[in-house]
Amino acid sequence: MLKAQNPQRPRGIEDLLSAELIARIGPLDVTSRRVFSGKLKGERRSKRRGESVEFADHRPYVSGDDLRHIDWNLFARLDILFLKLFLEEEDLSLHLVFDASASSDCGSPSKFEFMQKAAMALGYVGLLNLNRVACTVIGGLTPDGQPNPITQAIRDLRGRRRAIDLAQFICSIQPGGSTDFRAAAERIALSRRGKGVMILFSDFLFKEGYDAGLRLLVGRGYDLVAVQVLSPQEINPTLAGDLKLKDVEDADAAEVTISAPLLKRYTQTLTAYTDRLREFCGRRGIQSLLVRSDTPIDSLLLDSLRKRGVLR
């Protein structure tokens, strides 16, 4: 919850990805509940019937179908034209989006650092499996310390070698400023190319609300996964006394006297907030996930995301 003081920022891929983590996440691959087409044939068996060698099914021939796919043997036996359907292999677009606003740079361990590492690990998995990986950052600071335009992004990364580029991009992000989630979501939605999996990391503590932003992102062909990252201090506050709580983003202040009833009420409010986010996402086919910033990255990937079918 509290703003991190002089945090140690990761400076390269070795800070973001440990060798042990690489070994553990190596067998993983990004998956999607939907069938996505890509620009390049990848190593991926899509749910879309395609042109791979792996047979999937038959269907009756209709006019205009590619004659090359007619099962002539079946026609000889039944005198009916059937088309052989094969599982198509395609590449997957993995779009990683994380929040670099000032609020994400709070907590111990820092939510921002957690999101950096999680994005890097997921990006590495995507690159390893020859998926098209893009990474977009909402908010943050420019290298000269000015609040950023709405988003910064790196796109069209493919292959293990580009992991360095991804890591450099992620490490170059300085958290800060405030977030206009709706404008950022709109920018992402408009600039989106292709279909794929979009994994969005944020604390979703947007005063203007997350509804409009998420509505813009959903329904555009992306399989959207919303990961709400909260620090342990946000989940179980350790504050005490008479305090003036200042919002790191907009300097909004709340004067509180911490007491047991207030803490209880805060916990109830937080639970209601996360429940509402989960319900909102569930209704719109968005997979949602609440993680603490002290969760190990491998646990996030191997356990939480695999259970939800984001990875396999």
Added chain:
Amino acid sequence: MTLLTPLYAAIAAAIAIPTLLILYFLKLRRQDVEISSTLLWKKAIQDLQANAPFQRLRRNILLFLQLLALAAAILALGQPQFNAASLVGQRHVILIDRSASMATLDAGDGASPTSRLDAAKEAAASFVQGLREPGLIDRDAGDLAMVIAFDREAAVVQQFTGDKRKLEQAIRSITPSDGPSNLEPAVRLARAQAPKLFLPEDNLVIDGISDRWPISLQVFTDGRLPDADRATPGPSDTVVFHRLGKPDTGNLGVIALRADREFDDPSKVSVFAAIQNTFPDSKRIDVQLSVDGVPAGIKELTVPALTDNRGGTQGIAFPLSRSEGATIEVRLLQPAGTPGDPDAFSTDDRATLVIQPAKSLRLALVTPGNLLLRYALESLPQSGDPKVLSPAEYETALRSGQAFDFDVVVIDGTPIAWRDKKNTLPPGRFLVFNHLPNTIDPASLPQRPDPNAPPTPLGPVLIDRGPAGPSSVVSWRRDHRALRSVNLDTLDIFESRSIDIPQGSSAQSLAESTSGPIIVELASSESRALVVGFDPAASDWPQDLSFIIFLSYATDYLGTGGGWAVVRSSQPGLTVSDRLPDNASQLECSGPNGISVGAGLASDGSASFGPFPRVGIYTASWRGSPAPGDRSRNGRVERDFAVNLLDPLESDVRSAEQISLATQEASASQADAASVVRSLWPWLLLAALSLVVFEWYIYNRKVHV
């Protein structure tokens, strides 16, 4: 309710309450904390406020509770006490009458009568319980009290203290005495013990303004105080009269007892007793006479009733034939064998008397050869023939110590030297005619620069102004035992000496002539002398009967210590002096119930005993030779003294409605008005603590933004 330390409370209130209000209205300085988002906190606060009824009132409730707690604490600081308003002053002197009349058993209820003294002690103890406690901060804020017990004399039983336990112990320790009541010494003692006020200059005396702290005199008595009008409390003092006993309690008591041997036959003794009745009706009573504990006679007597607020009295006489010494007791009994005491006050229902054996005084006449005095002394019935000595023989007897065997030495016109001091009386009793002993030179008198200053004590000295020529007697002390029934009106003195009593001399003039004092008494601790400043032969006194009466009474007065020819008797609270043999030593005196009283021996053989606290027979004992009438037991010589109340005022035990002091009157108050004073501050502190706890509970249930 009274605040013991209102000033402290006012100061604390003046500081604390505005501080609390200022603190309350000042905005709380909160610690700045940067957090990721205030979104959830604001929602939580809004929810909490929305769920809290009377949210606006909450702050006021806290302030109200805090003010209540503060008020309780401040009030506790003021140390309030209940029931303190009825008490006047902060310095109380508890005067408890322990005189004889306080032994009257009319204070309790009918079933179990208690004595007035016990009731007084109870009332005083409950009064002590009603004193204000000393404060925690200001120890002087509480009441202080002193306990004085008085009868004839007053004694401090407990000095000023606020310790109720000590005061109660002191009150309980007061024992009854059989003496009469004197309030004046008690009030004087209380005034003397009262703390001094601070005055800007020493010796500053302003009329009507006392230099003593005002005190409240709490007098626990039955009001039988004959000297109350001489008691002078301070101008600011208050006097509260706690009356004990009932105003209609009657009493029968022996108020006088006397035994006289007949002048011409000393073996015959007449015992006279006077009985006083303070009942509203006449009483019939049996009066029993006992001699050495054996009943010797009983007479029925009707004592008249109380009239004009004065007790009726009736005398009774018992003739007795006894030449030896004896102890005589007169006792009042219910008539005709009715059991029980005749009244509620038993101290005066009996009186005792010790009569000495009939004996002759041993007289010596020191004269160059005066036959007149010799024959006159030989005619006295109470003495044998006087031993006639010349001045030289007497001085020889003085040196050998034989001169001290005489009861009275009559000196006729000759100076006596004692221990190389010329014209100085040796220890003993002297009747001196036509000579002035103990004279001093007027030039040797000390100068007195300030005529208002008290004179320097000089002792029993005289100044001889030389021959005064003829004179006649102008006045004389008719109440003096040596001059009783002596008529000096017709006395003509042809040649007298002019006597001057200097200031500071203890000499007393008994008779004044036209040329100044003519009969003088010189008294010191060792000697007593009656000095007649003329030669009887140079006057017409020997032809008058008063001369032989004077000789008889004067030798009687001198030889028996001033009236002890027949009886040795005293009253409670007084002392007696008696002559003991010269070799008496290891003097002791004990009384009824093993009471031990003081006994002192002077160098001339006179001894003092007392004061006697109770009535009864006291026995003085010593080692040495016995005098006639003394008895010997276990190697010690014993002599009895009788101590009786014999006080009409003290025997009148009707309690008074009011006591009239010199400066004010005090009416009877109900002693049971005193009640226990309770300090409220512990309860107030408890209330303040409870309020703080409650306020903390409310505070914890509350959040304000």
